[in-house]
Amino acid sequence: MTAAHLLGILRVEARTIYGRGSARLALVVALLTGVGALLAHQWIQGQAASIEANGAPVTQMIEFSGPAVAGWALRVRNFFVLPLVLLLATAASFAGEIGDQSLREALVRPVPRFVVLFSKAVVLGSLAALTLLASLIPSLGGGIALFGNEGSTTVPAVLLGFAASLLSDLGLIGLGLLASTFVRSVGGVVVSLILLLMADTGLRAMLKGMAWLGADWAEAVGRALPGNALACWEGWTGAWDPWAFGGMAVLLVSSYGLTAWRFQRMDVP
Amino acid sequence: MASDALVTRGLTRRYGGRVAIDSLDLQVKEGDVYGFLGPNGAGKTTAIRCMLGLIRRDGGEVEIFGERDPVRQRASVGAMVETPAFHTWLSARDNLRRACAFAGVGDESDIQQALDRVGLQGRAEEKVSGYSLGMRQRLGIARALVGRPRLLILDEPTNGLDPRGMREVRDLLLDLRRRDGLTILVSSHLLSEVEQLCSRVGILERGRMVAEGSVDELLDRAQTSVVEVDVETHDTAGLARALASIPGASPAGEGEGERLRLRLNGIGPAELNRALVNAGVPVEALIPVTHSLEELFLRLTTRELT
Ligand SMILES: Nc1ncnc2c1ncn2[C@@H]1O[C@H](COP(=O)(O)OP(=O)(O)O)[C@@H](O)[C@H]1O
Numbered sequence: 001m002t003a004a005h006l007l008g009i010l011r012v013e014a015r016t017i018y019g020r021g022s023a024r025l026a027l028v029v030a031l032l033t034g035v036g037a038l039l040a041h042q043w044i045q046g047q048a049a050s051i052e053a054n055g056a057p058v059t060q061m062i063e064f065s066g067p068a069v070a071g072w073a074l075r076v077r078n079f080f081v082l083p084l085v086l087l088l089a090t091a092a093s094f095a096g097e098i099g100d101q102s103l104r105e106a107l108v109r110p111v112p113r114f115v116v117l118f119s120k121a122v123v124l125g126s127l128a129a130l131t132l133l134a135s136l137i138p139s140l141g142g143g144i145a146l147f148g149n150e151g152s153t154t155v156p157a158v159l160l161g162f163a164a165s166l167l168s169d170l171g172l173i174g175l176g177l178l179a180s181t182f183v184r185s186v187g188g189v190v191v192s193l194i195l196l197l198m199a200d201t202g203l204r205a206m207l208k209g210m211a212w213l214g215a216d217w218a219e220a221v222g223r224a225l226p227g228n229a230l231a232c233w234e235g236w237t238g239a240w241d242p243w244a245f246g247g248m249a250v251l252l253v254s255s256y257g258l259t260a261w262r263f264q265r266m267d268v269p
Numbered sequence: 270m271a272s273d274a275l276v277t278r279g280l281t282r283r284y285g286g287r288v289a290i291d292s293l294d295l296q297v298k299e300g301d302v303y304g305f306l307g308p309n310g311a312g313k314t315t316a317i318r319c320m321l322g323l324i325r326r327d328g329g330e331v332e333i334f335g336e337r338d339p340v341r342q343r344a345s346v347g348a349m350v351e352t353p354a355f356h357t358w359l360s361a362r363d364n365l366r367r368a369c370a371f372a373g374v375g376d377e378s379d380i381q382q383a384l385d386r387v388g389l390q391g392r393a394e395e396k397v398s399g400y401s402l403g404m405r406q407r408l409g410i411a412r413a414l415v416g417r418p419r420l421l422i423l424d425e426p427t428n429g430l431d432p433r434g435m436r437e438v439r440d441l442l443l444d445l446r447r448r449d450g451l452t453i454l455v456s457s458h459l460l461s462e463v464e465q466l467c468s469r470v471g472i473l474e475r476g477r478m479v480a481e482g483s484v485d486e487l488l489d490r491a492q493t494s495v496v497e498v499d500v501e502t503h504d505t506a507g508l509a510r511a512l513a514s515i516p517g518a519s520p521a522g523e524g525e526g527e528r529l530r531l532r533l534n535g536i537g538p539a540e541l542n543r544a545l546v547n548a549g550v551p552v553e554a555l556i557p558v559t560h561s562l563e564e565l566f567l568r569l570t571t572r573e574l575t
């Protein structure tokens with residue numbers, strides 16, 4: 001393998017993954033979260049001065065600043081839709097290609113399997129990063145232009161939130177790739193990950209119960225489980241959870257490592 | 270003496286308890302067009318997948334142009350396995366660009382040449398989703414051609430083609446052999462379509478190689494071990510009676526009017542003639558049957574039934 005060979009593979013893999021509907025959908029949805037957050041703030045400021053909640057105007061309870069708008073864009077982006085679309089793109093490019101046998105074309109070539117996997121992970125990671133930018137640039141840029149930069153939410157804090165979200169996305173992509181070595185259909189991967197995260201939620205509730213009964217270790221373990229690790233970005237508002245990041249490190253190493261190990265030994269007919 | 274292009278030794282793959290290919294020894298020499306034959310389910314595709322490293326093997330080894338490393342050996346191979354699959358939302362040309370990138374060699378002119386070779390030059394910018402089965406089959410062959418292979422491994426490449434398409438593929442393979450000096454392994458369950466094409470054939474049955482050699486060698490071997498003759502007589506009842514007492518001769522299939530095909534095992538046509546005349550059968554004609562490879566193929570692969 002030469003560097004030129006690897007670059008060529010990355011280029012065609014990018015063309016393939018970005019050519020899929022799921023990648024375009026991810027970029028469009030991300031852009032909508034950025035622009036939507038901005039427009040929503042503008043609308044509230046303009047129209048809702050008269051709306052009151054608990055005796056005070058709503059506008060006084062909402063922070064109007066660029067970083068605050070970006071923070072809302074990030075919350076909306078990470079709330080369900082975009083992770084699901086990223087998961088779809090991941091499953092389509094791995095489980096889908098195994099299932100419809102188009103992956104075979106890459107595997108009959110003089111390329112080690114881990115390079116095939118690596119190129120997919122890099123391109124999917126770049127897709128995640130681009131969706132973050134598509135959400136960040138209009139919300140932060142537009143927000144600063146419209147509302148300025150004054151407020152309790154700071155630019156560095158919200159930027160860290162976006163950076164941690166990239167980590168969460170990479171973890172999710174890793175899980176999607178790993179599931180693809182078990183289930184050879186896009187729907188199967190999505191369903192199995194949803195089931196996994198539901199089981200994870202149940203387990204965390206159980207661990208919380210044990211912690212409440214006195215088992216000190218149980219709380220920390222629960223916070224390191226994948227469900228909480230994938231939410232590590234939520235700490236940007238002020239309280240980062242080190243256990244979530246520890247869990248994320250374990251998740252990243254084990255999901256990509258296990259995927260590479262399984263893929264190397266797998267029948268891909 | 271041509272050197273070896275592809276050699277397998279003891280290649281074995283099991284699915285659960287069932288052996289799909291059993292200790293397969295196969296030898297393709299440089300410059301061969303090798304016909305890899307066998308009825309459906311014989312294990313041709315499984316063997317090809319093992320050679321290409323697509324599936325795990327339970328034993329044996331594969332050598333391609335002397336190279337043993339599974340990744341490096343694929344540098345000299347272009348392959349099409351079963352029905353080719355594509356990224357259907359990309360154009361045919363983009364699919365070949367992918368192949369080129371993964372191969373790590375070749376450029377736009379190689380892609381154009383491959384498209385020309387299979388007659389798709391006019392449709393290269395269309396998305397593959399709009400391609401017919403036959404067009405996909407050709408595109409699969411074109412894809413095997415990019416990456417400048419020395420050995421082509423094609424699994425039933427005429428699948429889904431009409432008779433004219435089949436002919437075109439046959440001509441293309443001959444041309445690739447003659448003009449480009451490629452070595453070709455082509456699998457088929459239809460012997461007639463590779464008989465005129467192949468210099469050597471291997472016949473696979475239930476995962477085992479039952480015969481391997483040049484077409485002429487196999488035919489010779491068939492002639493010396495078992496021979497079939499057509500006997501003509503107006504006394505077919507007498508012939509049937511006489512046969513019961515002639516060891517090594519038995520009817521091969523239904524008779525046709527005054528003509529009956531006999532299979533000889535251990536006796537020659539002359540001995541048969543003498544025995545029939547001694548038994549009082551008026552033999553009017555006794556014609557040794559030359560075998561087509563098709564008959565040999567059927568016989569070798571249905572041995573347990575006969
Ligand atoms: N994934 C699989 N699981 C179980 N059995 C299989 C699998 N793939 C192939 N086989 C079996 O292996 C044998 C050989 O199949 P195959 O290689 O496709 O034959 P051919 O290509 O000669 O028609 C068949 O009996 C088939 O049922």
Ligand SMILES: [Mg+2]
Pocket residue numbers: 313314315351424425
């Ligand atoms: Mg087959």
